[in-house]
Amino acid sequence: MSLSPHSMIARRPETPSQTGGPYVHIGLAPQQAGFDIFDHNFGNVLTTPETKGEHITLEGRVFDGTGTPVRDVLIEIWQANAAGRYAHPGDSQDGHTQGGRTQAREIDPTFRGWGRTGGDFDTGVYTFETIKPGPVPANDGGTQAPHILMVLFARGINLGLHTRVYFDDEADANAADPVLTGIEWETRRDTLIATRSERDGKVIYTFDVYLQDTPAGGHETVFFDI
Amino acid sequence: MIIAAPGAASGEFVERDHTQHPPALTPGYRTSVLRSPRNALIAPRPTLSETTGPVFDPRELGEKDNDLILNFAKDGLPIGERLIVHGYVRDEFGNPVKGALVEAWQANAGGRYRHKKDRYLAPIDPNFGGCGRMITDENGYYFFRTIKPGPYPWANSTNAWRPAHIHFSINGTGWAQRLITQMYFEGDPLIERCPIAKTVPTLDQLRSLIAQEDPANNAPFDARTYRFDLTLRGRRATFFDNITLPGAPR
Numbered sequence: 001m002s003l004s005p006h007s008m009i010a011r012r013p014e015t016p017s018q019t020g021g022p023y024v025h026i027g028l029a030p031q032q033a034g035f036d037i038f039d040h041n042f043g044n045v046l047t048t049p050e051t052k053g054e055h056i057t058l059e060g061r062v063f064d065g066t067g068t069p070v071r072d073v074l075i076e077i078w079q080a081n082a083a084g085r086y087a088h089p090g091d092s093q094d095g096h097t098q099g100g101r102t103q104a105r106e107i108d109p110t111f112r113g114w115g116r117t118g119g120d121f122d123t124g125v126y127t128f129e130t131i132k133p134g135p136v137p138a139n140d141g142g143t144q145a146p147h148i149l150m151v152l153f154a155r156g157i158n159l160g161l162h163t164r165v166y167f168d169d170e171a172d173a174n175a176a177d178p179v180l181t182g183i184e185w186e187t188r189r190d191t192l193i194a195t196r197s198e199r200d201g202k203v204i205y206t207f208d209v210y211l212q213d214t215p216a217g218g219h220e221t222v223f224f225d226i
Numbered sequence: 227m228i229i230a231a232p233g234a235a236s237g238e239f240v241e242r243d244h245t246q247h248p249p250a251l252t253p254g255y256r257t258s259v260l261r262s263p264r265n266a267l268i269a270p271r272p273t274l275s276e277t278t279g280p281v282f283d284p285r286e287l288g289e290k291d292n293d294l295i296l297n298f299a300k301d302g303l304p305i306g307e308r309l310i311v312h313g314y315v316r317d318e319f320g321n322p323v324k325g326a327l328v329e330a331w332q333a334n335a336g337g338r339y340r341h342k343k344d345r346y347l348a349p350i351d352p353n354f355g356g357c358g359r360m361i362t363d364e365n366g367y368y369f370f371r372t373i374k375p376g377p378y379p380w381a382n383s384t385n386a387w388r389p390a391h392i393h394f395s396i397n398g399t400g401w402a403q404r405l406i407t408q409m410y411f412e413g414d415p416l417i418e419r420c421p422i423a424k425t426v427p428t429l430d431q432l433r434s435l436i437a438q439e440d441p442a443n444n445a446p447f448d449a450r451t452y453r454f455d456l457t458l459r460g461r462r463a464t465f466f467d468n469i470t471l472p473g474a475p476r
Contacts, residue, residue: 005442014247016247016432016434017249017406020339020395024331024393025343030355035299037355040286070261072343076404078274090274127266149401156258158249160404212260222268225241225242
């Protein structure tokens, strides 16, 4: 027997995940389940009229392996504000220097940067009212392209699926983004790019998610182990 | 609306141990077949985006938000066994996760959800909503009061019954800690037969989803108590530039 020390390192196992199930809305979006219980509801509008930055709508659908919309999906997003700062004590950026100029990166008191919503029970469409985030720091001192983090829960999804939303009008920044370019298969990177359009004077970014390849040619979205 | 609590950890999370979680594709749980990605997950080095996450303030919640017995009561009390569920949210290194948003939802005593898509013939309870929420204290502690949910049939097969369970959603101190799971009740024979419970890789791991009866903490002549602790991912702490060690600070 080898002389091993008494164990001083205890890493407890993470609690196992279970599906959110078909009635996830009761807990996380009760108004969508059909009743009103809380005075304050968490929802899909991340902004107020005062929130700084370009106001956008992020919308899309989630598809299963047959191409059928996942109408019971529950989606949450997390993002930086327009200055590229997260409303979290772990983000201690005051300013950053780019091209010799220092730009302030202040917290926007009107913007938490987090929201949640379910897909529409008829169409499967989800919608967030938010702002386009600024670029945020990467690990190597460089910069990440503007992006929104997204996690999906639903019946049949055993562990929440994490992905990222990038923007198609940020081609140069996307080409330099370490996470996006770290995806070995260039053809799969496109699954993370939202498409910009305008409707009734509002800026819309469309971001569809494919849980699997579909017979009609949908390509499975890149999901991350974060 | 934005409150950045001082002192929250900022190190990156230790990589997730996927052997602790169900795989995406679990054919015994049939709905997973068409909803499970076929490609491997991609694991970039965590960035500021994943180590941060939403911060919640207790003032955003209402006084009765963690009292499922009263938070939807209209003209009486909900039918069923009165229960208290309590426990601690900690990370993998035993540190309390304070300020975590814990949300819980469940069926009523008859196994029926207050949800427009639930068509089970058991009746809606007019005095029971079935959802609650709370924020953990300095010690990672949470508690709520409810009634015991009933088992109910579901369409995985023609005679499949879910064990009594309460759904839990946890937002910890960072995006990568996000977790949704389910709590079962000690002694329920349906757990071992449930295709969803059994998506967890081993029966020993499944034991960590079973709440333990906690009679010493019963509320006498009022409610029975169950204990359910949760473990979220832990962070590495940065001691020196480019050198990180797991588990600190305490």
